[in-house]
Amino acid sequence: MSAEDSGVVKIALVSCGSEYAGVQPEFDEAAAKVNAKFVFPEIDVASIDTIGREFGLEVASGDLRLMMARAKAVVEGTTNVDGVFITTCFRCAEGAIVRNEVRRYIHRHSNIPVISYSFTESTTAGTLLTRLEALTTIVRRRHLLTREVQKGLTAGIDSGSTTTKAVVMKDNKIIGKGWVPTTKVLESAEEAYSQALEEAGVSREEVQALGTTGYGRFLIGNHFKAQLIQEEITVNSKGAVYLADRQRGPATVIDIGGMDNKAISVEDGIPGMFTMGGICAGASGRFFEMISKRLGVDITELGALAVKGMHENVSMNSYCIVFGIQSLVNSLARGATPEDVAAAACYSVVEQIYEQQLQEVDVREPLILVGGSSLIEGVPKALGRLLKIDVLVPENSHLIGAVGAALLASGYVEE
C-alpha cells in the first residue's frame, strides 16, 4: 500500500545503533507527529561480513556494516520504503564516513528521498520534526510540489526566527509585500500580512488561499486558518527555483536564515537531499547582525562594505559566534579596516556552510542563494569564490518562504 493510500509514511532507519544513545523515543515521537513510522530494513546477517568489500568501504564496526547492508536492501527493494533516515553518532569519524557514503549510494541508485543526521544524546523530537516533516511532504505531496505557476489570489506568511515576511500574489505576480522583525509571533505576522494586503489593495476575505511556513508556522497557521502549513525546506526550495526561474532540472538551494541554514539539493523543484544547520548561530543572519552592530553600520550597509574588503587580511580561527566576534574585535584593535572585517565575516559564514552542510549535499548548478543574508552582497561573492561557481540570487530572495507558501497554497484554490 502506498504512503498516499495508507497515510503512514514508511521511513527506513539506517543507523549504527541510535537506540544505544537513548534517542530512539525522540525519533519515534517526531515520526508519529508527521504520521510516519520507522522500519528496519531486513538483511541476511551473513552479509554484514561481506558487505564492506562489496560496498568498497571496509570499516571495523559491525553496525556500520549493517548500515551498508540495510542501504542495499532499500536500493534493491527488499524492503519497500518511502524515505530513508540515515543517522550515526555525532563525533564518530568512522560513522561520518559511512553516513556520507551510504547517503550518496542511495541517491545514486534510487529516487527515494533521504535525510541524514548525526545524533547526540540531547537530540530532541523538536529538532527532528522539521526534517521529518520535509521528508514526508516530499513523499506525500509530490503533486503539490510540482506546481510551477501561482494561480488566483493567494498569500504566504513566513514566520522566521528573526523576521516575518508576507506576500500577496495574483496570477503569478507578487502584488504586495510585508516585512517586519519578529517580536511576538502572532503580532508580527498580523503586521506583515496587513502590510502586504495594503500594498496589494485587497482584503483578507478576498484571499482565496493562505500558506504559512517558518518557525511560527503552526501558531500563525491556526490563527489565520491557513490552507497550507508547511515546513520551510520544501517551501523554500520551491520558492527558490520559482523565483530564479529554474523549475526544471537540478539546482542547489542555500538558505541562510536568522537562526539556521539549509542546503537543499533540488530536482524539478522537489528536494532530494537536504541538511539543516543546528543551533549554532555562527553561520547565520544573527552573526551578521552582531558584526554590523560592532562595526557601527546598519545591516543593509554590511554587504557594500564587505565587497570592498579582503577577508585574507583578518585572521579568524573560529566560527563560533562568541570567538568569531572576539577575533574580529582583535583584528580591529590591530588596525584592520571595517571593510576587511566585513569581508571576513561573510567569508566565515560561507566557509562554515561549506564545511558543515555542503559536504552532505551534492552541489549541482545553478546554486541559488536565498534568505535575508543573501542580500548582503559580500555573501554571494564569498560563496562564489569558495565554490568556484556563479551564485544566483533571485529578486525578492529574502521573501522566499512567503512566496513559496503563496505558490503552493494556490494548489488549494478551486478552479
Added chain:
Amino acid sequence: MAKVFIYPINSLILADLVERFGHKPLTMMSQIREKVTNISLDSPPINITSEDPKLGLKYAAIEVPAGVRGRMALIGPLIEETEAAIIVENPPTNFGCVGCNRTNELMKYLIRSKNVPILEVKYPESDEEARDFVNKIAEFLSSLPKEKSEEEEKAEEEKPEEKEDKK
C-alpha cells in the same frame, strides 16, 4: 564459580561454554533483558534513555560519541564485576555481533587493564584450529576457581548493598 566477561559480548557460543564449565557468563543479553523487562515509562526497543549516556560518562568522556557512552552504561557495570575474561579476535558476525568498534576498543582496553585472568584467542579458520580453540577455552575455564567459600559468597552478596549505602 567465576564471573567471566566474554567478547563478543553477545556470543551465545561463548556464553554456553562458560556455563558448561560452571561459571557465570557476563553478557549483553542479560543487561538488555533487564532494560526491556524493567517497568518503565519509556518505550522499547531497549528502554535506553538519554540518561544512559550520562551514566556512561563514568567510562568515557563527553567527547566520546553518545552511542559509545550509552553502550558503556550497559557494559561498564559488567566489566566491574569481571573476574576473568575471554576475548575472541576477528569473530564473524554470526559468532556474536560486534556492533560499535569504538565501544569494542574501549571495553577490551578496560578488561585488559583489570588485572584478571584473560584468554585471548583468534577465531578459528579450520577444523584443526576450531578444536584448538575449544580446547584452549576449556583449559582456561577449568583453571578458574569453581566454587567459592561460603564467606566469599556472602561477602559478594553484600557488595551491592554497600554500594547503595555509599551513594
